[in-house]
Amino acid sequence: MSEAATQSVVARPLVPTTEEDRYFDYCLQPYDPVRDPRGKLRSECLLWNSLDVVGAPPSLDAALRSVQATAGRDMTVFGIKHHAGRLWWELYFYDRLKEDSAVQADSIIESVSPWFSFAAQPRETVPYFMFSFDLFPDTAEGGEVDVVNLYLPYYEVQGGRSYKLSAAGLEMDNVYRFLHPKTEVREMLHEIHQSVFVDFSRVSLSQVLLPELIDCNRVCVAKKRFADAIYYSGIDVGQLLYFFRKFEYPEAIQSFVMEHRSEFEHLRFDVGIDYSMRPDGSVEMVKSGYYGTI
Amino acid sequence: MNDSALRDQVHPTRFRDLAVTVDFHCNSACTFCIVQEGMNNYRGVPFERFAAIADENLRSHKYDRVIFTGGEVTLEESLFQFVTYARNSGGFRHVRLQTNGRKLADPAFTRRLVDAGIDEFFVSIHGDTAELHDQITQRPGSFDELVRGLENLSAHPVRRMTNTVVHRTNVKAFEGIVEVAQSHGVIEMEFWNYLPMEDHDDEANLIAPLTNGLPSLLGALDRCAEFGIRSVTKYVPQCMLGAHGDTLDNSQPDTIIVETFWDEFPRFACLYEAECEHSEECLGLSHDYVRKFGWEETTLTPVPRTRPWTPRDVGVQGRPDESPAETAQAPGGHPAWEALLEGLPGDAGRMIRVQLSRNEARFSLEFGEGASLDLVLASRDEDAPALLRTTSFNVFYSQVNGSYEPPHLERLLREVCDRIEARDDGSLSLDSRKGLVQLKRERNERPQVV
Ligand SMILES: C[S@@+](CC[C@H](N)C(=O)[O-])C[C@H]1O[C@@H](n2cnc3c(N)ncnc32)[C@H](O)[C@@H]1O
Numbered sequence: 001m002s003e004a005a006t007q008s009v010v011a012r013p014l015v016p017t018t019e020e021d022r023y024f025d026y027c028l029q030p031y032d033p034v035r036d037p038r039g040k041l042r043s044e045c046l047l048w049n050s051l052d053v054v055g056a057p058p059s060l061d062a063a064l065r066s067v068q069a070t071a072g073r074d075m076t077v078f079g080i081k082h083h084a085g086r087l088w089w090e091l092y093f094y095d096r097l098k099e100d101s102a103v104q105a106d107s108i109i110e111s112v113s114p115w116f117s118f119a120a121q122p123r124e125t126v127p128y129f130m131f132s133f134d135l136f137p138d139t140a141e142g143g144e145v146d147v148v149n150l151y152l153p154y155y156e157v158q159g160g161r162s163y164k165l166s167a168a169g170l171e172m173d174n175v176y177r178f179l180h181p182k183t184e185v186r187e188m189l190h191e192i193h194q195s196v197f198v199d200f201s202r203v204s205l206s207q208v209l210l211p212e213l214i215d216c217n218r219v220c221v222a223k224k225r226f227a228d229a230i231y232y233s234g235i236d237v238g239q240l241l242y243f244f245r246k247f248e249y250p251e252a253i254q255s256f257v258m259e260h261r262s263e264f265e266h267l268r269f270d271v272g273i274d275y276s277m278r279p280d281g282s283v284e285m286v287k288s289g290y291y292g293t294i
Numbered sequence: 295m296n297d298s299a300l301r302d303q304v305h306p307t308r309f310r311d312l313a314v315t316v317d318f319h320c321n322s323a324c325t326f327c328i329v330q331e332g333m334n335n336y337r338g339v340p341f342e343r344f345a346a347i348a349d350e351n352l353r354s355h356k357y358d359r360v361i362f363t364g365g366e367v368t369l370e371e372s373l374f375q376f377v378t379y380a381r382n383s384g385g386f387r388h389v390r391l392q393t394n395g396r397k398l399a400d401p402a403f404t405r406r407l408v409d410a411g412i413d414e415f416f417v418s419i420h421g422d423t424a425e426l427h428d429q430i431t432q433r434p435g436s437f438d439e440l441v442r443g444l445e446n447l448s449a450h451p452v453r454r455m456t457n458t459v460v461h462r463t464n465v466k467a468f469e470g471i472v473e474v475a476q477s478h479g480v481i482e483m484e485f486w487n488y489l490p491m492e493d494h495d496d497e498a499n500l501i502a503p504l505t506n507g508l509p510s511l512l513g514a515l516d517r518c519a520e521f522g523i524r525s526v527t528k529y530v531p532q533c534m535l536g537a538h539g540d541t542l543d544n545s546q547p548d549t550i551i552v553e554t555f556w557d558e559f560p561r562f563a564c565l566y567e568a569e570c571e572h573s574e575e576c577l578g579l580s581h582d583y584v585r586k587f588g589w590e591e592t593t594l595t596p597v598p599r600t601r602p603w604t605p606r607d608v609g610v611q612g613r614p615d616e617s618p619a620e621t622a623q624a625p626g627g628h629p630a631w632e633a634l635l636e637g638l639p640g641d642a643g644r645m646i647r648v649q650l651s652r653n654e655a656r657f658s659l660e661f662g663e664g665a666s667l668d669l670v671l672a673s674r675d676e677d678a679p680a681l682l683r684t685t686s687f688n689v690f691y692s693q694v695n696g697s698y699e700p701p702h703l704e705r706l707l708r709e710v711c712d713r714i715e716a717r718d719d720g721s722l723s724l725d726s727r728k729g730l731v732q733l734k735r736e737r738n739e740r741p742q743v744v
Binding site for chain 1: 561563565566567568569579581584585588589591603605626627628629630631647649650651652653722723724725726727728730
């Protein structure tokens with residue numbers, strides 16, 4: 001972590017809750033706060049903290065503020081991604097009912113145009129209900145987003161498939177399904193076991209389906225091109241801290257949440273883990289991420 | 295995790311017991327001890343705090359029984375002060391001591407305890423022989439002392455009970471332990487599956503795998519039944535108990551202990567929770583167990599449910615000594631919005647919840663005999679149809695369900711509309727862009743966080 005980053009961890013004011021805050025999970029589904037939110041912090045504090053921990057330049061802040069002002073407060077889902085000590089972000093925009101043109105790709109792309117550009121822009125007639133893109137620490141320094149992900153729903157089944165859009169064109173990327181971890185346990189186990197990457201004759205289910213996180217509102221089982229993934233949504237701050245420890249998040253992220261634990265107690269969080277298996281039969285955690293809204 | 299979180303996981307119906315941790319010294323060193331680390335840094339409950347709870351209990355009759363535990367509280371002279379107060383208060387029918395039983399080897403000391411008012415002795419016995427028990431307590435002679443203690447108790451009109459911690463070292467000994475207990479007048483035996491409290495990775499190798507520990511536990515439960523000894527099991531999956539399923543009792547007393555104790559207390563899970571008839575009573579497996587031995591997804595055998603399943607309540611629970619004001623219903627997640635309908639007369643209707651979504655606030659209301667509707671607030675819009683327009687909102691309703699008398703519906707709508715109209719002063723808004731300014735389009739500016 002750079003010295004500048006250390007300083008800004010101290011300097012940045014925290015963002016308190018307001019009476020008009022809405023509470024959404026990473027699918028932008030509303031949830032009831034776990035406790036009285038008065039006097040506590042908004043989940044966007046996680047995002048700003050991660051920017052500071054990485055030492056991202058102020059341009060990234062500015063671009064994110066612009067996104068927030070365009071999409072509206074609480075209307076943008078952010079994911080903070082982590083792999084082997086490296087952090088980056090993904091932003092997700094939902095407009096299932098095409099209610100708000102401000103969260104369509106073209107207006108979001110326009111809102112960040114002073115800071116970065118896009119190599120490809122989706123056709124609005126594609127029936128996507130969500131799109132997302134990655135941001136790296138230096139993206140807003142005049143960089144280019146080369147991939148936009150488009151998500152298309154299933155009929156009635158909760159889940160979807162996603163496609164990568166780049167200058168090279170469109171490509172199928174992954175499929176995923178949402179399930180209740182308790183009432184749809186058989187379906188969930190089936191989906192997890194249907195793996196080409198993990199050999200469950202060698203790997204215990206408990207290594208990928210984590211007991212500490214299974215008490216959640218919904219799981220999502222995803223099949224990606226080079227890994228499988230499980231997402232747990234609606235976990236509490238204690239479970240989030242467990243997740244940070246287990247997946248060795250930077251100390252500055254863990255201590256931030258630990259220090260403000262009681263101010264995050266009203267929130268629910270979502271986390272996801274991509275995993276695969278190494279040739280020796282051990283499970284490899286490829287990458288993970290946690291989510292909130294700004 | 296706090297006490298309330300724990301309580302979400304235990305049998306919800308039996309909290310008539312109060313456990314009080316008097317101190318945290320011990321003369322044994324059980325290999326699995328739940329408060330091993332705590333022994334060095336936990337403090338006992340101050341006498342005054344206990345006295346206040348006992349006084350309150352006299353009014354509330356919340357607890358039938360008080361259990362003194364620690365540590366090994368027979369080492370603490372102040373125990374007598376607690377016991378005497380508990381007995382004299384008249385508020386508890388039973389005063390129980392949790393002990394390793396070693397000090398009971400002294401008949402005069404045992405008499406003093408009984409005279410002070412203890413009528414239930416809950417004595418730990420972890421092996422069927424001195425060799426095994428002493429190996430577990432790491433104190434030679436401890437087995438002989440506890441056996442002498444049980445003998446001494448036979449001179450008094452008290453209940454003799456035992457507890458055995460089920461763990462890898464003693465899985466072969468359970469039946470033998472029943473024999474020892476039976477020959478010393480024990481009327482009730484508990485078997486608590488080892489709770490990995492401080493060693494979550496089980497480095498000490500104490501967790502007994504189900505397939506190894508369970509068969510011999512079942513043998514011991516058979517023996518108890520033969521001898522007419524009541525048996526209780528804890529923290530064991532109910533489906534593994536076969537005909538002894540009804541011995542499972544995961545209820546916890548309300549416990550006054552340092553808050554941090556619950557941070558380490560194991561949590562439990564079972565894949566089949568929503569499918570299994572027993573999931574209200576059964577905890578499943580500890581997370582530590584699952585990490586080490588897996589979910590046991592092919593060993594556990596859920597019994598199909600005959601009733602609908604609802605997820606465990608994650609509500610906020612009170613402390614044993616909290617005042618009625620504290621217990622009063624905690625506010626929900628959107629206090630400012632809930633306040634719009636505050637004071638709704640009960641006979642007009644009842645607010646269940648408020649949910650804020652992209653562009654509306656939705657109040658779920660119940661009224662009459664099980665009828666319900668959603669009252670919706672959207673941003674004020676002269677062109678959209680509405681039941682009522684207030685300073686900031688269009689108000690309308692939808693999702694009317696159940697049967698009701700039309701005047702009842704009208705009354706409810708009148709009551710809610712009056713309130714919202716009077717209270718909407720324009721300060722609450724559904725506009726998610728309110729107060730957010732589009733930044734000047736320049737790079738490298740770091741905006742102030744609002
Ligand atoms: C902490 S002890 C204190 C009382 C006394 N010193 C004794 O040994 O019984 C309270 C009870 O917890 C049980 N116990 C201790 N450690 C345990 C563990 N790790 N898992 C389950 N029960 C445990 C003991 O057997 C005893 O019945």
